[in-house]
Amino acid sequence: MGNSMRNYDPAPDLLQDRVIMVTGAGDGIGRAVARSFAAHGATIVLLGKSVKKLESLYDEIEAAGHPTPGIYPMNLLGANLEDYLELAQRLEENYGRLDGLLHNAGILGPRSPIGQYDEEEWQKVMHVNLTSQFVMTKACLPLLLKSDDASLVFTSSGVGRKGRAYWGAYAVSKFATEGLMQVLADETENQGNLRVNSINPGATRTKMRAAAYPGEDASKLPTPEDIVGTYLFLFGPESRGITGKAYDAQ
Numbered sequence: 001m002g003n004s005m006r007n008y009d010p011a012p013d014l015l016q017d018r019v020i021m022v023t024g025a026g027d028g029i030g031r032a033v034a035r036s037f038a039a040h041g042a043t044i045v046l047l048g049k050s051v052k053k054l055e056s057l058y059d060e061i062e063a064a065g066h067p068t069p070g071i072y073p074m075n076l077l078g079a080n081l082e083d084y085l086e087l088a089q090r091l092e093e094n095y096g097r098l099d100g101l102l103h104n105a106g107i108l109g110p111r112s113p114i115g116q117y118d119e120e121e122w123q124k125v126m127h128v129n130l131t132s133q134f135v136m137t138k139a140c141l142p143l144l145l146k147s148d149d150a151s152l153v154f155t156s157s158g159v160g161r162k163g164r165a166y167w168g169a170y171a172v173s174k175f176a177t178e179g180l181m182q183v184l185a186d187e188t189e190n191q192g193n194l195r196v197n198s199i200n201p202g203a204t205r206t207k208m209r210a211a212a213y214p215g216e217d218a219s220k221l222p223t224p225e226d227i228v229g230t231y232l233f234l235f236g237p238e239s240r241g242i243t244g245k246a247y248d249a250q
């Protein structure tokens with residue numbers, strides 16, 4: 001833990017010819033990371049809930065002259081294995097492989113003590129933040145293993161490494177995400193080309209952060225654009241061989 005590549009200085013063509021899928025690409029950190037990946041030469045599959053947000057990012061990437069991205073609208077809350085297998089099939093048809101998958105989409109859920117935590121909300125948070133990532137990974141694993149140099153990254157949180165009062169299912173889902181990352185890293189360690197790591201973005205100026213800390217002066221926080229360095233490092237060739245590690249983006 002405690003690794004950060006915030007000041008990473010990537011080559012302009014770092015991600016040339018890589019196909020990378022980013023979940024929750026329409027807003028916040030996912031949007032900034034997807035844009036930066038495209039600017040460094042990657043073909044990005046933009047997956048998210050709001051089609052409008054994905055389309056506006058698609059237009060931005062096209063207008064900037066970066067590789068044409070793909071759009072895949074999907075609500076992780078309702079999706080099941082069949083939906084993920086269809087996604088994997090589409091990726092296979094279009095690209096033949098996957099060089100990277102960033103599990104970034106997430107929801108905060110209620111901020112409430114465990115004694116009062118609503119069970120349905122608990123299930124929703126665990127589903128979006130953890131179970132959907134397991135099933136998507138399961139469906140996409142064969143495509144990742146087809147790549148010569150693939151990177152799988154899960155998104156954690158400070159409360160996924162040390163529990164804190166009132167963070168409920170969000171904190172628990174992030175701890176479990178670290179567990180899933182470690183299990184997968186161990187399982188794939190000798191399979192050659194796939195590395196599996198996690199990133200804790202740290203306090204970042206997004207809608208989720210504003211919802212968690214309504215009274216905070218957001219102008220003092222780093223923007224999503226400020227923290228892309230660690231993401232670029234983990235999806236580029238220089239992180240080859242690094243697996244099972246928990247990173248901090250700040």
Ligand code: NDP
Pocket residue numbers: 023024025026027028029030047048049050051053074075076077103104105106107128155156157158200201202203204205206207208209
């Ligand atoms: P935002 O709320 O700004 O963005 C979350 C993204 O996830 C949105 O694009 C949203 O899509 C997508 N998403 C949410 N629910 C679903 C769903 N059911 N199906 C598909 N997509 C969904 O959050 P951040 O950018 O702040 O957070 C990104 C990641 O970083 C999260 O995993 C979060 O837990 C983590 N994180 C953030 C920190 C911060 O300070 N910002 C600190 C620590 C961790 P749409 O907009 O279409 O709803």
